[in-house]
Amino acid sequence: MLGKLIKHDFIATWKVPVALDAVLIVLGILTAIVIQTVPHVEDSLGMSLFMFSFVGLFYVGIIAANVVTIIYLVIRYYRNLYTSEGYLTFTLPVKTDMIIHSKVITGSVWLFLSYLSTFISIVIAGIGFFKTTDVSVEEIKAGFMEMYNILGFAETGFTAIMVITMLITPIAGILYMYFSVSLGQLWQNHKVLGSVLCIIGLYILNQLLSQFAFLGSGFFQLMGAPGVDIDTSFGRIYRNMMLIICILTLAQSAVYYVLTLFINRKKINLD
Amino acid sequence: MSSLLEVSSLTKKYGNVTALNDLNFKLESGHIIGLLGPNGSGKTTLIKIICGLLQPTAGSVTVNGNPVGVESKKVISYLPDTTYLGKTASVKETIDYFCDFYEDFDADRAYDMLGKLGINPNSRLRTLSKGTKEKVQLILVMSRRADLYILDEPIAGVDPAARDYILNTIITNYDENASILISTHLISDIENILDEVIFLKQGNIVRFCGVDEIRSDEGKSVDALFREVFRC
Numbered sequence: 001m002l003g004k005l006i007k008h009d010f011i012a013t014w015k016v017p018v019a020l021d022a023v024l025i026v027l028g029i030l031t032a033i034v035i036q037t038v039p040h041v042e043d044s045l046g047m048s049l050f051m052f053s054f055v056g057l058f059y060v061g062i063i064a065a066n067v068v069t070i071i072y073l074v075i076r077y078y079r080n081l082y083t084s085e086g087y088l089t090f091t092l093p094v095k096t097d098m099i100i101h102s103k104v105i106t107g108s109v110w111l112f113l114s115y116l117s118t119f120i121s122i123v124i125a126g127i128g129f130f131k132t133t134d135v136s137v138e139e140i141k142a143g144f145m146e147m148y149n150i151l152g153f154a155e156t157g158f159t160a161i162m163v164i165t166m167l168i169t170p171i172a173g174i175l176y177m178y179f180s181v182s183l184g185q186l187w188q189n190h191k192v193l194g195s196v197l198c199i200i201g202l203y204i205l206n207q208l209l210s211q212f213a214f215l216g217s218g219f220f221q222l223m224g225a226p227g228v229d230i231d232t233s234f235g236r237i238y239r240n241m242m243l244i245i246c247i248l249t250l251a252q253s254a255v256y257y258v259l260t261l262f263i264n265r266k267k268i269n270l271d
Numbered sequence: 272m273s274s275l276l277e278v279s280s281l282t283k284k285y286g287n288v289t290a291l292n293d294l295n296f297k298l299e300s301g302h303i304i305g306l307l308g309p310n311g312s313g314k315t316t317l318i319k320i321i322c323g324l325l326q327p328t329a330g331s332v333t334v335n336g337n338p339v340g341v342e343s344k345k346v347i348s349y350l351p352d353t354t355y356l357g358k359t360a361s362v363k364e365t366i367d368y369f370c371d372f373y374e375d376f377d378a379d380r381a382y383d384m385l386g387k388l389g390i391n392p393n394s395r396l397r398t399l400s401k402g403t404k405e406k407v408q409l410i411l412v413m414s415r416r417a418d419l420y421i422l423d424e425p426i427a428g429v430d431p432a433a434r435d436y437i438l439n440t441i442i443t444n445y446d447e448n449a450s451i452l453i454s455t456h457l458i459s460d461i462e463n464i465l466d467e468v469i470f471l472k473q474g475n476i477v478r479f480c481g482v483d484e485i486r487s488d489e490g491k492s493v494d495a496l497f498r499e500v501f502r503c
Contacts, residue, residue, distance in 0.1 A: 004371045084351070091323065095341055269325045
């Protein structure tokens with residue numbers, strides 16, 4: 001049954017996220033073309049303004065596409081579960097847990113693809129930029145390898161932490177949103193307002209927790225320590241920070257997951 | 272052998288307001304039961320608890336001996352008092368959806384009923400009128416071979432011709448071993464098809480009896496008795 005729920009959720013939701021991902025990649029390609037073309041055109045001031053405007057548009061487009069994807073998924077979750085559509089969703093002969101699992105899986109996939117298309121579009125635009133410079137592919141590679149070593153990717157386990165963090169980030173994002181919406185449904189009245197306030201409240205809480213990641217990274221101790229190499233310090237701070245972020249994200253996701261299931265199993269009343 | 276539906280000491284409160292007050296009753300198979308009461312009497316609340324959409328404050332509900340859950344939902348076909356279908360899907364996609372989730376769903380029967388009403392299965396639900404959407408929803412619900420059909424206000428807000436169609440669809444499409452629980456306050460339209468009635472007043476059952484009993488003992492129609500019991 002979980003497979004069927006996921007199938008129907010993908011069928012019902014694919015158009016908007018796929019369209020937004022496609023727009024992002026097209027925007028990346030156009031940005032690359034503009035960046036490459038403008039330096040060869042006369043009237044450099046006007047064209048430079050055009051290029052900067054276009055790069056700005058690309059930047060805004062990235063933010064907008066990701067925000068719209070999340071808003072779309074949240075609205076879909078709310079409608080499908082807590083409006084009249086919930087009368088069908090919650091009377092299907094499946095466990096409530098399965099309904100939530102299907103929503104989390106499809107939402108996470110769309111969010112992951114949104115992040116992936118963002119990354120691809122930035123890479124495309126970046127290639128366009130590097131082609132206008134004298135920097136060779138070898139030099140770019142060497143730059144990346146240097147960063148790779150400074151950040152400590154070569155160290156045992158760190159790459160695994162990065163991969164886990166990248167994979168759980170969309171899941172954590174979706175669980176945070178879905179939990180906020182579910183929590184808002186416990187309000188007697190003004191449930192939508194309740195959900196929005198929960199999203200804001202949890203966002204503030206998340207920001208406070210991420211400060212712990214910064215403090216726990218040893219930033220102040222390492223940066224102030226005498227005789228410490230700046231590259232080594234930066235790499236160590238970054239690794240500490242990523243480890244703490246990874247643990248915090250996993251812990252938060254676990255809490256959101258358990259509470260979302262509990263609310264939907266025991267507390268939901270479709271008025 | 273357990274009853275088809277058993278409601279025991281069921282209470283539902285919204286804050287200080289008691290919507291259902293210690294309800295106890297059983298329904299057996301093969302009956303059409305009218306759940307009758309004025310607006311705000313608790314009909315929809317009772318139905319939602321049976322269907323698992325509301326959590327009771329106290330008491331329990333069992334369907335074929337099972338508590339409300341996956342097993343009860345397998346045998347209940349529920350028609351809410353509002354449109355519960357997504358707007359973006361087509362009628363055909365909705366039928367596919369029901370086929371996937373309900374083992375007892377008869378797609379041929381659904382297409383047959385759609386054909387008789389001249390509804391194109393490829394139509395998007397958002398392009399259909401409210402009345403047509405309600406008919407599609409009724410077709411989906413009545414195309415299941417369920418043990419218990421729960422219909423919440425199936426004839427409210429539709430014209431008399433549509434009411435006839437809806438009632439005819441209900442009568443001709445349910446298995447004789449199944450039961451139908453119909454909630455309504457438009458009693459005169461449905462009293463001819465009812466076997467039993469439950470009168471619900473301010474969350475309490477004030478009467479649960481057979482329609483023939485009302486006619487023979489009281490010498491009244493269900494509609495007349497309803498007007499008497501619920502006189503303002």
